[in-house]
Amino acid sequence: MGVKTNQLYDYTERLSEVMRVSARNVGAKYGLQPVQIQVLRYLSLCNRFSDTPMGITEYLGLTKGTVSQTLKVLEKKDYITKCADDLDKRIAHIKLTQAGKGLLNDIVPPPGFKAACARLTDEQSAALGDVLEQFLLQLLQTNSMKTFGLCYTCRYNKKQDAGNYMCALLNIDLSLDDTQLICREHVLEHI
Amino acid sequence: MGVKTNQLYDYTERLSEVMRVSARNVGAKYGLQPVQIQVLRYLSLCNRFSDTPMGITEYLGLTKGTVSQTLKVLEKKDYITKCADDLDKRIAHIKLTQAGKGLLNDIVPPPGFKAACARLTDEQSAALGDVLEQFLLQLLQTNSMKTFGLCYTCRYNKKQDAGNYMCALLNIDLSLDDTQLICREHVLEHI
DNA sequence: CATTATGGTATCGAGACGATACTACCATTG
DNA sequence: CAATGGTAGTATCGTCTCGATACCATAATG
Numbered sequence: 001m002g003v004k005t006n007q008l009y010d011y012t013e014r015l016s017e018v019m020r021v022s023a024r025n026v027g028a029k030y031g032l033q034p035v036q037i038q039v040l041r042y043l044s045l046c047n048r049f050s051d052t053p054m055g056i057t058e059y060l061g062l063t064k065g066t067v068s069q070t071l072k073v074l075e076k077k078d079y080i081t082k083c084a085d086d087l088d089k090r091i092a093h094i095k096l097t098q099a100g101k102g103l104l105n106d107i108v109p110p111p112g113f114k115a116a117c118a119r120l121t122d123e124q125s126a127a128l129g130d131v132l133e134q135f136l137l138q139l140l141q142t143n144s145m146k147t148f149g150l151c152y153t154c155r156y157n158k159k160q161d162a163g164n165y166m167c168a169l170l171n172i173d174l175s176l177d178d179t180q181l182i183c184r185e186h187v188l189e190h191i
Numbered sequence: 192m193g194v195k196t197n198q199l200y201d202y203t204e205r206l207s208e209v210m211r212v213s214a215r216n217v218g219a220k221y222g223l224q225p226v227q228i229q230v231l232r233y234l235s236l237c238n239r240f241s242d243t244p245m246g247i248t249e250y251l252g253l254t255k256g257t258v259s260q261t262l263k264v265l266e267k268k269d270y271i272t273k274c275a276d277d278l279d280k281r282i283a284h285i286k287l288t289q290a291g292k293g294l295l296n297d298i299v300p301p302p303g304f305k306a307a308c309a310r311l312t313d314e315q316s317a318a319l320g321d322v323l324e325q326f327l328l329q330l331l332q333t334n335s336m337k338t339f340g341l342c343y344t345c346r347y348n349k350k351q352d353a354g355n356y357m358c359a360l361l362n363i364d365l366s367l368d369d370t371q372l373i374c375r376e377h378v379l380e381h382i
Numbered sequence: 383c384a385t386t387a388t389g390g391t392a393t394c395g396a397g398a399c400g401a402t403a404c405t406a407c408c409a410t411t412g
Numbered sequence: 413c414a415a416t417g418g419t420a421g422t423a424t425c426g427t428c429t430c431g432a433t434a435c436c437a438t439a440a441t442g
Binding site (some may be wrong): 032034035062063065066069070073078088089091 | 427430437
């Protein structure tokens with residue numbers, strides 16, 4: 001039991017380490033730091049309520065000062081643009097530029113990762129996905145971090161008529177596309 | 192297929208991120224950086240041929256300068272000691288002090304990790320271990336990193352008589368305990 | 383309104399990390 | 413034996429991360 005835990009820890013640690021190294025390598029070619037790539041990646045996945053500095057801050061587990069700094073750099077490099085919220089003037093929305101999207105397409109996932117995935121059998125990759133998802137949820141919970149799940153898996157997501165949804169938390173209508181993105185307000189149904 | 196890869200990447204990325212955050216949190220209580228904890232952890236796992244600055248460098252995928260710096264800090268904090276090699280005067284061996292071992296016992300794996308493991312069923316944790324090991328090996332290979340496997344799984348490990356082993360690469364006798372540790376010269380049998 | 387909370391920025395300092403240069407030692411070859 | 417090349421390790425420097433703190437603007441609440 002304790003042994004199992006230690007072994008799992010070693011694998012997980014090592015996996016994290018490899019991801020860090022490979023992110024550093026792939027980013028270095030474009031003069032990008034790992035954290036900057038992570039920010040861009042997040043922006044490509046999150047919905048329109050979560051593309052704010054605070055959303056990024058919560059997702060990556062950093063402080064808002066760090067994120068603000070990182071965004072300044074990304075903006076100077078023209079990978080993102082900021083625009084103010086219509087209703088709340090405190091809030092800024094961060095959007096990927098075309099250059100940012102193109103960059104992401106080129107380097108995420110890194111080639112080494114794609115190659116490793118390609119060598120797994122379908123059963124293996126399915127099993128890996130399932131069990132990673134389970135474990136990740138447990139880890140997020142025991143570390144008091146938000147789940148950032150897909151909108152349609154959220155307890156606040158309510159189906160309206162024909163292909164229309166709404167968020168019961170924010171009281172806002174959602175399109176089908178909306179429900180396919182991750183959200184900082186996400187809460188699982190069954191907790 | 193491409194979708195699968197992207198999903199696996201997200202899970203893996205997020206897992207790495209959670210590990211980073213939790214390592215930072217747990218280390219902060221003792222004034223330790225994540226990388227310092229990783230070094231201590233490695234030293235507790237590696238064999239007597241691998242407890243050198245270069246071994247750490249290869250394992251963590253850093254440069255030797257960075258590792259040298261980190262070791263200087265850890266030595267000042269009395270978590271490690273250095274001693275010269277008997278045969279090769281260039282080589283330094285790094286040993287954990289009692290304080291270092293105690294610290295590791297206290298904080299690795301972090302409480303959140305242990306708790307998450309405890310919530311998995313036996314089947315789940317077994318599956319996770321298996322599939323993580325497979326995937327990790329693929330990733331290490333596609334990133335041209337060494338496996339750092341357990342000695343007894345190495346192609347150079349030859350069984351002698353009753354409980355005695357030897358390393359065919361270094362031409363050195365090994366005890367049973369020796370074979371249970373990870374080694375920087377490790378090469379899998381079947382490649 | 384006054385107070386408090388929230389989103390975001392600015393600034394500073396400790397430390398990570400890579401790059402480079404350097405020393406010391408080993409190994410090989412003529 | 414030199415001479416040469418390779419390896420282990422250190423020292424130093426600059427860039428960047430990241431947390432801490434202070435601060436400002438806006439929103440929400442009494």
